[in-house]
Amino acid sequence: MGGVLLDINSVSRRFGGTLALNDVSLHFPFSSIVGIAGPNGAGKTTLLDVLSGFERPDLGSIVVCGIEVVGRRPWDISRLGLSRLFQEVRLSRSQTALDNVKLAYQSNPGESPRGFLRPRLIAAYERETEQAALRLLESLSLNGLADSIAATLSYGQQKLVALACCLASDAKIYLLDEPFAGLAPSICGKVGSIFNDLRARGCLVLIVEHDMLALQQCADRLIIMAQGEVRADGSPDVILRNAAVQDVLLA
Amino acid sequence: MNAYVLELLSLIAIYTALTASLNLLAGYAGLVSVCHAAFFAVGAYTSAILSTRYGWSVGGGALVALIAAGALGFSVARLAGRLRDEYFLLVTFALQVVTSGVLLNWIELSRGAMGISNVPRLLSSAGNSAIALVATSGLMVFAARYLERLPFGHALLAIRDDQRFAASLGKNVPRVKALAASVSAGMAALAGSLYAHWMQFVSPESFKVDKSILILSMVILGGKNTAIGSLGGAATLLIIPEVARLVVGGPVAANLQGIFYGLVLVITLSLRPSVLWRARL
Numbered sequence: 001m002g003g004v005l006l007d008i009n010s011v012s013r014r015f016g017g018t019l020a021l022n023d024v025s026l027h028f029p030f031s032s033i034v035g036i037a038g039p040n041g042a043g044k045t046t047l048l049d050v051l052s053g054f055e056r057p058d059l060g061s062i063v064v065c066g067i068e069v070v071g072r073r074p075w076d077i078s079r080l081g082l083s084r085l086f087q088e089v090r091l092s093r094s095q096t097a098l099d100n101v102k103l104a105y106q107s108n109p110g111e112s113p114r115g116f117l118r119p120r121l122i123a124a125y126e127r128e129t130e131q132a133a134l135r136l137l138e139s140l141s142l143n144g145l146a147d148s149i150a151a152t153l154s155y156g157q158q159k160l161v162a163l164a165c166c167l168a169s170d171a172k173i174y175l176l177d178e179p180f181a182g183l184a185p186s187i188c189g190k191v192g193s194i195f196n197d198l199r200a201r202g203c204l205v206l207i208v209e210h211d212m213l214a215l216q217q218c219a220d221r222l223i224i225m226a227q228g229e230v231r232a233d234g235s236p237d238v239i240l241r242n243a244a245v246q247d248v249l250l251a
Numbered sequence: 252m253n254a255y256v257l258e259l260l261s262l263i264a265i266y267t268a269l270t271a272s273l274n275l276l277a278g279y280a281g282l283v284s285v286c287h288a289a290f291f292a293v294g295a296y297t298s299a300i301l302s303t304r305y306g307w308s309v310g311g312g313a314l315v316a317l318i319a320a321g322a323l324g325f326s327v328a329r330l331a332g333r334l335r336d337e338y339f340l341l342v343t344f345a346l347q348v349v350t351s352g353v354l355l356n357w358i359e360l361s362r363g364a365m366g367i368s369n370v371p372r373l374l375s376s377a378g379n380s381a382i383a384l385v386a387t388s389g390l391m392v393f394a395a396r397y398l399e400r401l402p403f404g405h406a407l408l409a410i411r412d413d414q415r416f417a418a419s420l421g422k423n424v425p426r427v428k429a430l431a432a433s434v435s436a437g438m439a440a441l442a443g444s445l446y447a448h449w450m451q452f453v454s455p456e457s458f459k460v461d462k463s464i465l466i467l468s469m470v471i472l473g474g475k476n477t478a479i480g481s482l483g484g485a486a487t488l489l490i491i492p493e494v495a496r497l498v499v500g501g502p503v504a505a506n507l508q509g510i511f512y513g514l515v516l517v518i519t520l521s522l523r524p525s526v527l528w529r530a531r532l
Contacts, residue, residue: 052419054415054418073418073423074415074418074419075418075421075422075423075424076423078418078419078420078421079421083419084419086415086416086419090413090415090416090419091412091413091416092405092408092409092412092413092416092417093412093413094408094411094412095405095408095409095412099405100409102402102405103402103405103406103409103417103420103422104420104421106421108402110401110402110403111401111402111403111406111422111427112403113430116398116401116403122401122402125402126402162416165416165420169420169421
């Protein structure tokens with residue numbers, strides 16, 4: 001699939017005296033896994049916040065599948081097919097893992113007043129999403145924990161449930177903030193192959209990560225950021241051999 | 252059954268419905284409100300005015316009350332939606348104070364402190380009225396329970412637990428909150444209609460801020476379980492003052508009531524501090 005899926009044009013965002021994003025322009029095609037790395041404070045998370053509508057850029061435009069998203073609210077952007085995994089684990093902690101994943105399926109008739117009085121339709125949708133959610137949990141080796149309350153799970157398990165929520169949304173673009181952090185090594189390979197499947201389906205997977213080895217293994221493009229700017233952008237092997245990049249990463 | 256017991260049971264039924272409806276808003280959506288008595292009043296006064304002055308039927312009045320309070324609840328939540336949840340509490344407090352003020356001072360509308368009497372009874376006989384009242388209250392608790400089990404209820408919990416998480420999954424956070432407030436207020440108004448037609452008299456005294464806090468206390472005491480919890484919370488806080496009245500006499504018991512509610516709240520919250528989780532953004 002050709003064409004541009006996500007287009008970031010001259011985006012800037014200032015917090016008080018700091019420029020968190022300084023005139024960032026990036027273009028992403030369909031079917032790719034892109035890593036974003038850089039020291040703390042480089043603006044990686046701000047970039048994801050701006051893309052998913054939690055922060056509004058001061059300047060610039062962001063186009064998803066031909067639609068301008070600057071000024072849209074996070075839930076609207078999510079429905080356009082953009083899914084976000086937060087660096088800190090965010091879940092509905094009082095609900096089970098299964099219920100959390102079920103939340104992610106969009107246009108649920110049981111959430112709007114028009115559907116409230118159609119119990120059969122709701123029940124059918126519930127059965128469908130429950131099956132899909134269970135399959136998803138199983139693919140992340142979480143099938144035994146479907147009925148556990150999220151707050152009682154370990155950090156790594158919570159992270160995986162949050163990732164399952166992301167995957168359940170059936171998005172085109174995945175913005176993942178440190179998806180490998182806190183995961184057992186045995187599960188990292190599985191998660192990596194899920195990302196490969198997403199790429200094969202035409203999706204864009206954007207991964208912010210400190211683990212350069214993991215990025216080198218799965219990403220086909222690497223972007224290095226520092227002080228709110230893009231410092232390098234290209235194939236991981238080339239980028240990581242660049243001495244200037246090493247300086248940025250070690251700074 | 253003697254009239255005293257019948258009246259106490261009916262009050263318990265009405266307050267159980269009120270508690271279940273506030274639980275949807277405070278317990279599930281995490282929006283702690285102290286204006287439930289105001290929505291209750293909108294229902295009671297709408298029914299009382301429409302039936303005594305314009306000869307409306309019970310059903311018609313209740314329907315208008317439901318819609319009016321639902322719209323009011325929706326707008327309040329929508330207006331407060333931009334604010335953090337602590338401010339929602341303040342906005343509801345303001346609405347409660349304004350409502351009490353209107354009921355006391357807009358004499359042409361509400362007859363002020365005199366109240367409105369001769370509201371027609373629910374059904375012709377007291378016994379049948381009580382049965383209809385308990386059945387309707389039961390249906391309202393059932394409706395609240397139904398909504399909580401729907402994906403709607405799960406979305407509310409998600410918003411209460413973590414608004415950013417809910418928003419990232421495509422939940423229109425302000426709209427879902429406003430919807431919860433609307434349903435909750437509409438149910439409170441329906442309970443108000445029942446109350447007006449059961450007591451056959453309404454006055455501002457029954458809908459002051461202390462009643463809002465009483466209903467909130469019932470939610471906190473009742474805990475998570477909507478059906479049993481609402482009944483338990485409402486029954487406990489309504490029966491104990493009656494028992495106190497029998498033991499120490501009316502005037503003393505009336506003064507003890509405030510102390511007693513405070514005590515129950517402090518004990519419940521210290522034993523189960525997570526009853527009302529703060530929503531985070």
